Amino acid sequence: MRFYWNGTSPFVRKVSVVLIELGLWDAVERVQTNPRDQASGFWDRNPLAKVPAFELDDGQVLFDSPVICAWLDETHGGGRLSGTGERRWRIQTLSALADGAIEGGLLARQETMRPEGEQSPAWIDKQLAIAQRGLDRLDASVAELAGEPNLAAIGAACGIAWLGFRHSRIDWLQGRPRLAEWYAGFAERPSMTGTLPG
Ligand SMILES: N[C@@H](CCC(=O)N[C@@H](CS)C(=O)NCC(=O)O)C(=O)O
Structure with a gap:
């Protein structure tokens, strides 16, 4: 492979x-x-x-x-990261949510890399707001990220880490104490510490 x-x-x-x-x-x-x-x-x-x-x-x-x-x-993996039954669809939806939050951050960043006079501040704000709303929903759904790792938790953790890495002037976990607490623990997993961006 x-x-x-x-x-x-x-x-x-x-x-x-x-x-x-x-x-x-x-x-x-x-x-x-x-x-x-x-x-x-x-x-x-x-x-x-x-x-x-x-x-x-x-x-x-x-x-x-x-x-x-x-x-x-x-x-x-025998499907152990994907969940079964109803939970499977929740995990897929939360995974899509995390991906969408990343995508918002990515589109905002791409816009900031265009020549200054061509950038649209409104577009940047719109995309960053999408990322923020995505994290709000993840914060509200933190119980479904907790416990044994699943694909939504992995997506959320990679998303939070990347938003902090590329948009470091924003404190992405501010006002989201449940998500912050969960992320602090998940970020210590060897799979996370072994894959730091760089
Ligand atoms: N939906 C895709 C998104 C992948 C994606 O956007 N990858 C970016 C890097 S983060 C990329 O390769 N962009 C092409 C480029 O930089 O030109 C996925 O989940 O794999």
């Missing part, structure tokens, strides 16, 4: 955390990838030009992160 990754993407980090939680870290070949580099051939693997992507031994390529995480958990 080949894992197309880089060291700063929060979506990549989700997959890395899942690999460690499932004891698969050493079973994959990691390929450092610049998703913008067409010449590397990466676009043949993922035409969307985004990491993470995951190549199976038969050559099939999986993307994007929710698909890769679900595949890893189902085929190698």
Whole structure:
């Protein structure tokens, strides 16, 4: 199995955390990838030009992160990160929520990287507000993140960490004491301390 990754993407980090939680870290070949580099051939693997992507031994390529995480958990984890019955859909919804909060932060950051005169402050505010509302909902749903790790908890933790990393002027956990307390504990897991961005 080949894992197309880089060291700063929060979506990549989700997959890395899942690999460690499932004891698969050493079973994959990691390929450092610049998703913008067409010449590397990466676009043949993922035409969307985004990491993470995951190549199976038969050559099939999986993307994007929710698909890769679900595949890893189902085929190698016995589904223990995904939940069963009704809980499965809650975990998927909260995972999507965490991904959406990250996406808001990502779009805001991309806007700030455009030439100053071309940036839209209203667009940046809108995207950051999406991320904030996402964290509000995660704060209200913290009971479903607690306990044994699940895919929503992994997404939430990677999202909180990345928002703090890329939007460090905002205190993302301020006013969210339940989420802050839960995150402080989760961030100490070896799967998190072993995958710090950089
Ligand atoms: N929905 C995708 C999002 C992946 C994504 O946005 N990856 C970013 C890095 S965080 C990327 O590769 N962007 C392409 C670029 O930087 O040009 C997933 O969950 O895997």
